C-alpha cells in the first residue's frame with residue numbers, strides 16, 4: 135500500500151504541473167485523461183482494496199489540483215475555478 139500512496143503523491147504533483155500544458159493544447163487529450171483516470175483508479179483501489187481512509191497526500195490535497203481524492207471529497211475541481 136505505501137507504493138500506492140507514493141504514486142498518488144507523485145501523480146497529484148504531475149497533474150498540477152501539467153494541467154496548464156493540457157489546457158493550452160500542448161498536451162494530447164488522451165495523455166491527460168489517461169493520467170487523470172489512472173490517478174482516480176489508484177485512489178479508488180487504495181480505499182476499496184486496502185480500506186484506506188483519509189487523504190494520501192501529506193497535508194491534504196492541494197487546492198491547485200484538478201481533482202481531489204475521495205477522502206477530501208472526490209470533488210472534480212477542474213472546471214470550477216475557471
Ligand SMILES: [Zn+2]
Pocket residue numbers: 188189190191194195202203204205206
Ligand atoms: Zn485528499
